[in-house]
Amino acid sequence: MTTILDTLSRDYLHGKEEVLRLSMVALLTGGHILIEDLPGLGKTTIALALAGITGLSFGRVQCTSDLLPSDITGLSVFNREEGHFAFLPGPIFNNIVLLDEINRAMPRTQSAMLEAMEERRVTVEGTTHHLPDPFVVFATQNPSDQSGTFPLPESQLDRFLICTGIGYPPEHLEKGIIAGGGIRERIGGMTPVASTADILAARRCVETDIYLSDRVVNYIYALVAATRSHGMIQTGLSTRAAISLAQAARAAAFLEGRDYVAPDDVKGIAVPVCAHRLVMRPDQETVDRGELLRALIADIALPLA
Structure with missing residues (x-):
């Protein structure tokens, strides 16, 4: 697991060692992480990089005021050819799920995440669907004094194992980031250094x-x-x-x-x-x-x- 941290901090995410370490703690415990900071500091990039280097599936939800619970969990649609309803899973059915700007979603939509985060399952139209393992929510949150944000209820905050910020990188690192430009394309071509089996084995080791x-x-x-x-x-x-x-x-x-x-x-x-x-x-x-x-x-x- 230290290989993951070393690779990310050395080759991709300079100056973000602490938030990377906390992200690994969340992954190794099956917990969820809430990252609160200003836009543009790399919150989304961290979740993308962790998914890329572990080979885990990744889903992203951009939270807005008109987002519905079914946009996250999925819904049933009628299949005319087969003559019955079929469930179409939403982005929650991934190993790493990024909820970007979670506090821009209405409280009703935020509450739809509680069952998923606590029970690792969702119930849609009376049917329970189990989520993949591992399953970790990476939520990002803008400062609460920004316009168009809704405070997270205490019950939902309690479901996050970790809440942290990122902050600005040191001057010499930020200059290097400016000179090098964005890294989204490099992350997309990242070669995994661990597998799902490796993550689950490490988690069992932490537990026992x-x-x-x-x-x-x-x-x-x-x-x-x-x-x-x-x-x-x-x-x-x-x-x-x-x-x-x-x-x-x-x-x-x-x-x-x-x-x-x-x-x-x-x-x-x-x-x-x-x-x-x-x-x-x-x-x-x-x-x-x-x-x-x-x-x-x-x-x-x-x-x-």
């Missing part, structure tokens, strides 16, 4: 072979408990969030080549996994959740070996 000690479990619980008793937070981290943090820490350890989770794995992944799940008190909505979580982490002693 990465040891999570009691002291690390206690450390995760201490962080979760701290968010539940903080005066600025209305709703702290749930048990689902704690499980997600443990899963992400296992994947982070795997990418580091270890068969056990260290406290630093938890510390390093906690903000992108947990910050977007915090519900602030109404008078604290402007507080930076990431900075608040970092302050909480700093106050919790790392467990001794």
Whole structure:
């Protein structure tokens, strides 16, 4: 799996190492990732590149205010020649699904994703259809203060394992990107360095072979408990969030080549996994959740070996 990261960061996506690492964490845990940042910083390119280098199937949905749930899930159409209805699957039936500008879709359409993201299936006209494995949603989101955007409901935010940004690349890298131009054509001709079987095998390894000690479990619980008793937070981290943090820490350890989770794995992944799940008190909505979580982490002693 490190070959995937090395190839992408070296040959295609300069200056985006951290978001690539988080994307791999999502892929290795079967989680979903929400990337929030300004247009034009490479959010879509990252999802395309990850699909290309792994050989996984790719589907894309450009979210707009008139997008319907059936545009994502698919619908049944009448086949006149055979005399019955046939289901035409939508773009959700791919391994990697890019929901571009997800917060431009109406809440009704956003809610259509909940079953797919949680259960790995969709129900259309009373019939359940299972999604492929692996299945990962890459959603991009414009800043909420831009016109024509709708805030994601808390229940949907909670389905994203990771929420992160990209930011501008360093000056010397951005100049190189400007000189080299776009890379979409190069990504289209990318040779996969892993297969679906490789991804599924790595995921099984993360689930079963990465040891999570009691002291690390206690450390995760201490962080979760701290968010539940903080005066600025209305709703702290749930048990689902704690499980997600443990899963992400296992994947982070795997990418580091270890068969056990260290406290630093938890510390390093906690903000992108947990910050977007915090519900602030109404008078604290402007507080930076990431900075608040970092302050909480700093106050919790790392467990001794």
